Amino acid sequence: MAFNQELEALTKAFSGHGVDEKSLVTILGKWDPLERESFRKNTPHSFIEDHERHFQRWDDHYVRLLKHEFVRFKNAVVLWTMHPWERDARLVKEALKKGPSAYGVLVEVACTRSSEELLGARKAYHSLFDHSIEEDVASHIHGIERKLLVALVSAYRYEGTKVKDETAKSEAKILSNAIKNVHKKPINEDDEVIRILATRSNKHLRAVYKHYKEIAGKNLDEDLDDLRFKETVQCLCTPQIYFSKVLNAALRIDVDKNTKKSLTRVIVTRADIDIKDIKTEYHNLYGVSLPQNIEEVARGNYKDFLLNLIARG
Helix, strand or coil: CHHHHHHHHHHHHCCCCCCCHHHHHHHHHCHHHHHHHHHHCCCCEEEECCCCEEEEEECCCHHHHHHHHHHHHHHHHHHHHHHHHHHHHHHHHHHHHHCCCHHHHHHHHHHHCHHHHHHHHHHHHHHHCCCHHHHHHHHCCCCHHHHHHHHHHCCCCCCCCCCCCCHHHHHHHHHHHHHHCCCCCCCHHHHHHHHHHCCHHHHHHHHHHHHHHHHHCCHHHCCCCCCHHHHHHHHCCCHHHHHHHHHHHHCCCCCCHHHHHHHHHHHHHHHHCCCHHHHHHHHHHHCHHHHHHHHHHCCCHHHHHHHHHHCCC
């Protein structure tokens, strides 16, 4: 392989989700000092030229990004081998540390796990951190989101098949009226809306979702401007669409490291549950298969591990 081809291959090895370890070993391992210098000079996004002292040094910001890419495979393996209760407890703790930009993870855990799974995560949280999820959510979150998020993580929903259609229709009207009157009373202060979303079963809420569209002519999540309420409705009523959108955002090359982490989180947590349905929905939404998109964007062992998890579905 000519040097220019090797340079292109090595640049590609560093430029995705994860790194291409095989290319690093086969190419970097045989380059002499002049070839390595040429690499530094030809990748200005990674190296800064010190013209006064005549050498090229790594860009500190890029090194920090690269560290995250090198550990992406390790983090995926560690997360996959965790007990699901511990995994969810640690995801919640990390989201609370990161702040409002990560609170969607709290919604995801609270609304896409079964009642027993969420209860298990709460037990694991006790064991790991000597606090309850509920008290930490209540004490760490001080904004308008607190009331909804505390209610969601405290839930223990009915999971049977019975749904009272008249009640679902009545609650769809409650939601419709709340959204129409949001200028009078913000949705995040409406106790009835929070009660419906935090206590009703998934089957019941899907019936509410259906009736809402009949009443309003639009899907409930489309009419909600508040991000947390929108995420809550999607996680409860259309989880495969929600996860497809999270994955698609995470697979963009230009996103920040926290958004990229969603790729690992979603595939690891859904591989044994509904990854097949997510793959179908992803293709319906974006016209490309999820494995194909991962093949194009991800690199090395990280890519292979994700594709293996998806294949389980």
